[in-house]
Amino acid sequence: MNKRRRKFLRNLLIGIAAFVVLVVELYPIGITVLNGFRRDIVILSGRPFELSQLTLRSYALVLKNPSFLLGLKNSIEVGLFATLLSVAIGAMASYGISRYRFRGRNVLAYGFLIFRMLPQISLVIALYLMFKAAHLRDTISGLSLSYVSFNVPYVIWMLLPFFAAIDRSYEEAAMVDGCTPFGIFWKVFLPLAAPGLVVSAVFAFINSWNEFMYALILTGVNAKTAPVAINGLIGGETLTWGQACAAGTIMLVPVFVFTVAMQKFLVRGITAGGVKG
Amino acid sequence: MKKAAVLAILALMTLAVVGAETINVLLWDDPYPKALQQMLPEFEKATGITVNIEMLQPPQVYTKTAVAVGKDSSDYDLVAMDEGNIPIFSSLMTPFSEWPTGKVYPKVDVKSVTPAMLDVGMWEGRLVGLPINGNLYVWMTRKDLIENPQYQKDFKAKYGYALGVPKTYQAMLDMGTFFNDRGIAAGFGPFNGGPAGVLGEAIFMWEGYGTSFIDFKNGKYKVVLDKKKATEGMEFYKKLMKISPKGAETMAHVERQAAFAADPKGVFSMFIWPAQIAAYEDPDKSLVAGKIIYSAPPAGPAKTAAVRGTWALGIPVASKQKQAAAEFAYWWASKDIAERLVEANTVPARTDALTDPRFAASKPWLAAIAESMKYATSRPRLKEIPQIQDVVKKYWIMGITGQMPCASAVDAIVNETNAILAKAGY
Amino acid sequence: MAAPLLFLAPSLVVVFAVLVFPIVFSLVVSGFKWPLSVGAGERAFVGLGNYVDLSRNPEFWNSIKLQLGFIFIAIPIELILGYAAALLLNREFLGARVVRTLLLLPVFFLPIISGMTWRFMLQPRYGPLNALLLTLGAPEITWLSDPTFAYLAVVVQDVWRMWPFMFMLLYAGLTSIPDELIEATVVDGAGFWRRQRSLILPLLTPTILTALLLRIIDALRVFSEVYVMTEGGPGSATLLFSLFANRVAFGYGEVGLASAMAIFLLVLSIVFAATLVRKNMSLDILEEKAGGR
Numbered sequence: 001m002n003k004r005r006r007k008f009l010r011n012l013l014i015g016i017a018a019f020v021v022l023v024v025e026l027y028p029i030g031i032t033v034l035n036g037f038r039r040d041i042v043i044l045s046g047r048p049f050e051l052s053q054l055t056l057r058s059y060a061l062v063l064k065n066p067s068f069l070l071g072l073k074n075s076i077e078v079g080l081f082a083t084l085l086s087v088a089i090g091a092m093a094s095y096g097i098s099r100y101r102f103r104g105r106n107v108l109a110y111g112f113l114i115f116r117m118l119p120q121i122s123l124v125i126a127l128y129l130m131f132k133a134a135h136l137r138d139t140i141s142g143l144s145l146s147y148v149s150f151n152v153p154y155v156i157w158m159l160l161p162f163f164a165a166i167d168r169s170y171e172e173a174a175m176v177d178g179c180t181p182f183g184i185f186w187k188v189f190l191p192l193a194a195p196g197l198v199v200s201a202v203f204a205f206i207n208s209w210n211e212f213m214y215a216l217i218l219t220g221v222n223a224k225t226a227p228v229a230i231n232g233l234i235g236g237e238t239l240t241w242g243q244a245c246a247a248g249t250i251m252l253v254p255v256f257v258f259t260v261a262m263q264k265f266l267v268r269g270i271t272a273g274g275v276k277g
Numbered sequence: 278m279k280k281a282a283v284l285a286i287l288a289l290m291t292l293a294v295v296g297a298e299t300i301n302v303l304l305w306d307d308p309y310p311k312a313l314q315q316m317l318p319e320f321e322k323a324t325g326i327t328v329n330i331e332m333l334q335p336p337q338v339y340t341k342t343a344v345a346v347g348k349d350s351s352d353y354d355l356v357a358m359d360e361g362n363i364p365i366f367s368s369l370m371t372p373f374s375e376w377p378t379g380k381v382y383p384k385v386d387v388k389s390v391t392p393a394m395l396d397v398g399m400w401e402g403r404l405v406g407l408p409i410n411g412n413l414y415v416w417m418t419r420k421d422l423i424e425n426p427q428y429q430k431d432f433k434a435k436y437g438y439a440l441g442v443p444k445t446y447q448a449m450l451d452m453g454t455f456f457n458d459r460g461i462a463a464g465f466g467p468f469n470g471g472p473a474g475v476l477g478e479a480i481f482m483w484e485g486y487g488t489s490f491i492d493f494k495n496g497k498y499k500v501v502l503d504k505k506k507a508t509e510g511m512e513f514y515k516k517l518m519k520i521s522p523k524g525a526e527t528m529a530h531v532e533r534q535a536a537f538a539a540d541p542k543g544v545f546s547m548f549i550w551p552a553q554i555a556a557y558e559d560p561d562k563s564l565v566a567g568k569i570i571y572s573a574p575p576a577g578p579a580k581t582a583a584v585r586g587t588w589a590l591g592i593p594v595a596s597k598q599k600q601a602a603a604e605f606a607y608w609w610a611s612k613d614i615a616e617r618l619v620e621a622n623t624v625p626a627r628t629d630a631l632t633d634p635r636f637a638a639s640k641p642w643l644a645a646i647a648e649s650m651k652y653a654t655s656r657p658r659l660k661e662i663p664q665i666q667d668v669v670k671k672y673w674i675m676g677i678t679g680q681m682p683c684a685s686a687v688d689a690i691v692n693e694t695n696a697i698l699a700k701a702g703y
Numbered sequence: 704m705a706a707p708l709l710f711l712a713p714s715l716v717v718v719f720a721v722l723v724f725p726i727v728f729s730l731v732v733s734g735f736k737w738p739l740s741v742g743a744g745e746r747a748f749v750g751l752g753n754y755v756d757l758s759r760n761p762e763f764w765n766s767i768k769l770q771l772g773f774i775f776i777a778i779p780i781e782l783i784l785g786y787a788a789a790l791l792l793n794r795e796f797l798g799a800r801v802v803r804t805l806l807l808l809p810v811f812f813l814p815i816i817s818g819m820t821w822r823f824m825l826q827p828r829y830g831p832l833n834a835l836l837l838t839l840g841a842p843e844i845t846w847l848s849d850p851t852f853a854y855l856a857v858v859v860q861d862v863w864r865m866w867p868f869m870f871m872l873l874y875a876g877l878t879s880i881p882d883e884l885i886e887a888t889v890v891d892g893a894g895f896w897r898r899q900r901s902l903i904l905p906l907l908t909p910t911i912l913t914a915l916l917l918r919i920i921d922a923l924r925v926f927s928e929v930y931v932m933t934e935g936g937p938g939s940a941t942l943l944f945s946l947f948a949n950r951v952a953f954g955y956g957e958v959g960l961a962s963a964m965a966i967f968l969l970v971l972s973i974v975f976a977a978t979l980v981r982k983n984m985s986l987d988i989l990e991e992k993a994g995g996r
Contacts, residue, residue, distance in 0.1 A: 011796040018792060018802045028863065029808050031831060032820045040562050044539035046829035067332075089713040096710030098990065106985050108711070110976040115722050117920045117972040118729075121948045122965030125739075125958060126725035128344055137352070149721040152714050157917060158872070161909035164990040165879055181706045195875045203868075210813050212927050216337060217344060220301065220352060221329040227813060232306045232332055234819055234931065241531070241823075248816035255811040260804060340953045343740035365956070369742040471934070523827035526848035527937060535829060660743050663955045671938055678848075 029252075036246035043241050058242035059250075062233075068247060071229030075209055076254055077140050078225060082147035082208040087201050089148065090155025091193075095185055097156065098163040099171070109160070112153035120150075120213040128217050138220040146218060147208045154207065155200040162196025163189075198262045205258050209251075226251055298601040299327040300354040303341060305588060306332040308555045309410055309623040310357075313609060316617065320608050324381045326601045335359055336471075342366060351595040354602040357588045358406050360397050361473060364658050366405075370591035373404040377600045382607040389610070393653040394626040398589040400658075406589030407606055410552060411624045411631055413585040413653050414481065415645045416574045417537070417557070418442045418546040419565065422456060431455075443546060443575045446485060450516055456545045457520035464520030466536055466547030469674055470529025472666035476656050477584045479673050481548070482510035484584075484654050485577020491657035491665075491694070497703040498659050500694050504687050510577075511676045511683040518677050526678050538563035548574060550586060554642050555622035571645035573652060583649035584656065587626070619643070661701045668693045726969070733963040739956035753963035763964070765939055766947035769854070773943060774922050777861045778915065784862070785869025785914075792870075793877050807871060809864045818931030821860045822847065847933055850940030857929050857941050861922070869914050876910035877903070909990070923968070944968070 035043050037054045047053075062068055097109050127146055128137070136142030166189065174188045190197065215225040230251070233244040304310040310332055317328055331353075333341060339362050345352035346369050358366050378384050387395060390408055398406040422428060423440050432440040436451050443449035453464025468474045483490060488503035488510075518525055522536045522544065530553065537544045538557050543565055549557065560566040574583050590609070592602045608614060615630035619640060624631070631643050657665070669690055676686030733754070736747045757763045792803055809817070824832045825846040833843045846852045880903065888898045904911075926945040929935070935942035935950065942950070944964075952961035 011794065014791060014794065015796045015798065018796070018799070021788065021791075022802050022805060025806060025863070025867070026808060028817070028820050028824060029812060031824065032812075032816060035823075041539050041564060043823075044535035044829050045541060045564075046834070048834075085717075089717055092710040093714035096707040097986065100707035100710075101987075102707050106980050109986055110980060112714075112718060113916065113920065114969065114972045114976055115718060115726075117923055118722075118726070118965055118969060119924050119945050119948055120926075121945065121952050122729050122962055123722065123725040125344060125952070126728035127721075129728075130721075130724050132350075132352075145717070145721060148717050152718050154917065156714065157913055160986070161876065161913050162879070164909060181709065185710070195878060199871060199875050202871075206811055209811075212815065216333075217341065221331050224331075227815060228333075230813065231334060231337075231815060234334075234815060244816065244819060248813055248820075251813050251816070252808060252811050256804075256808070259807065259811075263804070336953070340739070343743075343953075343956060347741050365740050365743045367742065369740070523843060524845045524848060526845065527933075532826065535826075540828065667950070667954070674936075675938065 032245045033249045034245075035242060036249045038242060040241050043245075058246040062243050062246045062250065065229075065243075067224070067232070068226065068229045071224050071226035072250070072254075074140060074219075074223055075226040078144050078147065078223075079205050079208045079254070079258075081140065082144040082151060083201055083205040085144065085148045086151035086155050086204045086208075087197065090152045090200065090204075091159060091190065091197065092185070093152065094156045094159040094163055095189065098160055109156070112156055116150060116153035124213055124217045127214065131218055137218060138223045140223050143215060143218055143223055143225070144208075146214050147211060151204045151207055155204055158200040158203065159193065159196045162193050162199075166192050201262050202259050206255055209255055297325050297327065298598055299329065300598045300601045300605060301352060302328055302330045302355045302602075302605065303338060303345075303353045304330055304332050304357045305335050305338050305359070307552050308621075309552055309618065312618055312621040312623050313614070316614065320605065324601075324604055324608075326604060328605060346593045347595060349595055351593040353593065354596040354598040355605060356591050356593065357409070358591050359473075360585065360587050360589070361656060361658055361662055363398070363400050363406060363589060364660055364662075366591060367400040367403075369593055369595070370405045371594050371596075371599060373398070373407060376592060376603045376606075379604050379607040380600070382604055382611055384603070385607050385610040389612075389628065390626050391628045391631065391650060393585070393650040394587050396653075397585065397587040397655070406591040407610060408587050408589045408626045409606075409610060410588050411626045411646055411650070412550055412552050412587045413646070413649050414477075414548045414574050414583040415551055415554075415642060415649050416442075416546060416572045417549050418570045418572065419462065419543060419568060420570045421565075421568045422462060422545060423452075423570070428455075428461070442570055442572050445575050446513060446577050449546060449575045450513070450520075453517065453520045453545050460542075462542045463522040463536060463540075463544045464546075465517040466533050466544040467514070467518060467521050467525050467528055467677075468530075468533065468548070469526055470532075472663070472670040473586075473656070474529075475670040475673055476666045477586065478514070478548075479510075479669055480654065480656050481574070481582055481584050482514050482577070483507050484582035485579060486510040486513075487577070487579025491659070491698075493659075498657070498698055498701075499703070500691055500698065502687070502691055504684070504691065506579075507687045507690075508683045511673065511687060515677045515679065515683065526674065534563075538565055540564075551624040551642060551646055554624070558622060569641075571642040573645060573648040581652040582654045583652045585653050586656075659701075661697050664697050665694050668697070729962040729965045729969075732959055733966050735959045736957070737959040737962070739952065739958050743956055749959070753960050754967070756960060757963055757967065762939055762942065762947060766942050766944050769940075769942060770923065770944040772854075773858060773861070773925070774919055777858045777865075778918050778922060780862050781866040781869045781918065782911065782915065784866040785871075785873050786911075788866075788870045789873040789877050793874060803874065806867045808867075810868050810871075812864065814864075814927040815931050817860065817864055818928035821856065821928075822932045825856055848937055850937055853933050853937055853940050857932060857943075860928060860932065861925065864928070865918065865921075869918070872910055872914045872917075873907065876907050880906055 034049065036058055037056070039055055039057065042053050097105055131137045131142050136145065170188050170192060171184050174184045179187065210227060212227045215228050219225065219228065230244065230247045233240045233247055314330055321327060338357060339359065342356050346356060346366070348369065373387070376384065385407065387404065391411055394408040394411055397408045398404045423442065429440045432452065432455050435455065440452060443452055456462045457464035468478050480490060483502065483506065486506045486509050488506040490500070490502050491498050492501045524532065533547065534556060537547065541564065557563045557569060558566045574581060590606050592599050596602060610627065612627065612629060615625040615627040616633065618625045619630050619636050622640070624646060631647055636643055672686040672689045675681045676683040734748060734750055736749050738744050792799060824830050827833050827843045827845050836843060844852060846856050884902060888902050893901065924945055925943060926949065929941055929943055930946055933941045935946045948961050948964050951957050951964065
């Protein structure tokens with residue numbers, strides 16, 4: 001067998017293996033998506049799936065639910081706002097930590113990490129008191145601020161390995177050209193660190209999008225986010241399984257869109273930056 | 278000077294109109310408040326009050342109330358309090374006697390609330406909350422199963438008495454076993470979910486066998502559980518677990534509904550909170566809609582016990598909108614709204630709505646609720662109840678699933694509850 | 704050197720300013736009996752009383768044991784799966800981009816919904832997993848009723864949800880390794896394992912270590928998905944640290960005790976971090992391993 005055919009076969013096998021892995025991994029999500037199109041009676045009866053069971057009723061109910069719609073809108077706002085701030089602030093801090101060897105660098109970096117380890121439950125009551133005093137309770141900006149407080153350490157640490165792998169020669173060249181420190185950061189460094197920024201933006205968004213505890217306690221009727229709204233559909237007392245699944249499926253869409261957008265947007269940065277030599 | 282005064286008065290008047298009252302209300306999530314929410318626009322139109330309703334799952338209602346309602350400030354003007362939490366919040370709520378009179382809706386007469394439910398809002402001699410739903414154990418039995426002539430014949434042949442709605446624990450076990458052994462339906466649907474619910478089942482059994490759990494004597498809470506009777510009760514429930522569907526050890530509300538209403542075989546009989554009846558009678562959600570007979574729970578060897586679990590509305594002392602909040606409560610508890618809530622298959626706490634003959638035929642559960650109220654019993658209410666519930670849940674489930682002998686389980690419950698009470702200073 | 708301060712100032716302001724009060728609050732409150740609702744009783748100073756109570760509470764130690772077990776079982780599995788997938792998918796075959804993006808869906812999944820779905824899948828009678836067991840001729844298992852199986856289910860749920868996270872990080876790290884370096888080892892005749900050991904693993908070490916750290920700090924906070932699946936049961940078989948803290952703070956209303964738990968965790972994390980720094984995970988070393996160029 002010649003080399004090309006071998007390569008083709010190998011890629012084919014890998015493609016098949018990847019597909020199998022994907023199907024197994026996505027099975028629970030598939031179930032949730034499917035159940036969003038079935039009635040509660042059917043879902044809980046144990047009957048196997050038949051095409052005739054499909055219905056849009058749950059989606060209709062969910063999309064007419066003002067509480068859920070408000071939650072979606074708020075979640076998108078908070079998600080984007082918190083992500084933007086977290087990545088901006090976190091990237092700067094990560095750059096400062098990794099590029100400048102100052103004393104206390106370790107203490108600072110690990111300090112951020114330790115703060116991130118505290119469970120939300122212990123922090124949320126104090127945050128509530130603080131926000132109430134500062135009139136930030138039940139506001140998008142207040143909630144976003146609380147999200148930034150746990151996303152920044154995350155972003156900092158996520159970016160450290162990416163930043164460390166970038167050759168200093170780029171910055172040295174820019175410095176010779178007379179760039180300001182911030183200019184170097186913005187124009188030279190960030191484009192090189194694009195893959196890391198994508199990853200940290202995606203996870204900052206996911207963390208903000210899926211967050212429940214802070215949203216529950218720190219918001220009321222105005223800034224309520226989607227997870228809080230969905231919580232009512234999980235039905236401790238009543239059965240709205242189909243709607244919960246429909247809502248859960250809808251929740252996947254913005255994150256997916258955000259991820260794809262991030263990847264497309266910064267793929268240009270990767271090819272332009274030329275980290276790969 | 279005169280102009281300034283006129284302007285000032287105009288400004289104040291504008292403020293009075295523009296700054297129309299807004300109240301923040303915290304309710305539990307259930308078809309009942311949801312049905313009320315549909316009717317909300319009428320209230321807002323009639324009174325000019327804007328109502329912001331926040332609906333959460335019961336444990337979260339407790340959490341948010343605890344965090345957000347203080348002595349000097351409160352994020353909410355009206356909160357729904359679960360029966361068990363009333364001792365904790367009582368000191369933060371305005372006593373009903375001090376609630377302002379209504380401008381549009383008259384202040385509710387406490388006599389309109391069913392006595393068995395009114396008791397829920399009482400703490401330390403004062404009414405601190407207005408009970409708003411008639412929620413206590415009601416029994417469901419499958420009509421199609423007991424009316425089946427073949428089953429009637431076979432049952433009578435085997436057990437010697439007529440098949441029907443179980444009136445005693447023994448009947449519940451016999452009939453349940455009959456259907457379970459023949460694979461027709463599961464015999465019983467236990468509740469093994471949240472701690473408060475498990476305590477409810479435990480109290481149901483213990484009271485039925487003739488013993489109370491905790492009593493309040495001389496200003497102190499004491500465990501008064503008769504260990505022998507309590508063990509008998511637990512042993513009996515263990516037998517019921519054997520005729521329950523698979524996975525019954527962790528059955529919570531959703532799984533119970535799945536077993537009773539969505540499974541083609543279903544369950545012969547089990548208790549239900551009236552608040553959930555709407556879902557069981559919805560043909561869209563339930564295979565047995567229209568096939569359920571409602572009754573008071575079966576009687577234990579000592580007596581019949583129907584465990585109560587009612588919500589009451591409270592107005593925090595720290596609220597700045599007590600007038601508007603009271604208005605909302607009076608509207609909610611009015612006869613007109615109560616009747617419409619009954620029509621929506623939910624259960625308010627007004628006696629006149631519950632006993633109105635117009636609804637008797639189409640809402641068969643109302644008669645059952647009225648009957649159950651004669652035997653209403655409640656779970657102990659004290660500030661330490663969350664810890665005690667956890668203790669009971671832990672050992673009750675271990676006892677009824679056979680992981681530990683029932684007698685030891687009861688011993689453990691008594692010992693650990695005593696420890697909790699001792700630590701609390703009783 | 705004002706430059707680092709310029710870059711660090713915003714993060715310092717946000718993180719420390721927002722969190723300093725809550726941490727001081729936890730520290731102070733941990734010395735009190737502090738009920739969640741002011742209506743539940745008076746606040747009373749108890750000094751180290753909460754800490755003593757915790758140390759004597761078997762549920763507390765149980766929750767720590769369960770939590771550590773969770774971390775040490777789930778995270779290594781997630782790492783291995785993520786690494787294998789990153790290697791497998793680090794090439795352009797038909798649909799590779801699609802597969803790589805779709806693989807992340809579990810990480811996007813709302814934790815509450817994930818817990819709910821897993822609870823559904825594991826039910827007897829109508830759960831798909833038991834249906835699968837039946838078709839394979841095996842008996843139905845009531846997963847969530849058995850302490851061991853319930854714990855296993857909780858671990859599996861986390862592995863399922865988060866190994867794609869490891870994959871994404873490791874894949875991003877892999878793509879930063881220039882192709883020429885990899886090809887050079889192939890030309891040298893190095894086999895697969897040799898290549899891993901001498902080239903890829905060393906270059907990926909900082910990414911792996913960071914991924915582990917990030918997963919650990921998230922695993923310490925795991926709550927919603929487990930709560931929806933089991934509520935900590937059966938018994939206390941899945942009562943992980945956050946679930947126990949939640950029960951103490953919001954179930955029993957004992958904020959003082961819960962704060963003591965938080966401070967306990969804080970001290971533990973400080974010790975953990977200090978050990979890492981001492982054991983050659985200081986930033987200098989990490990950067991050296993990343994290529995230190």
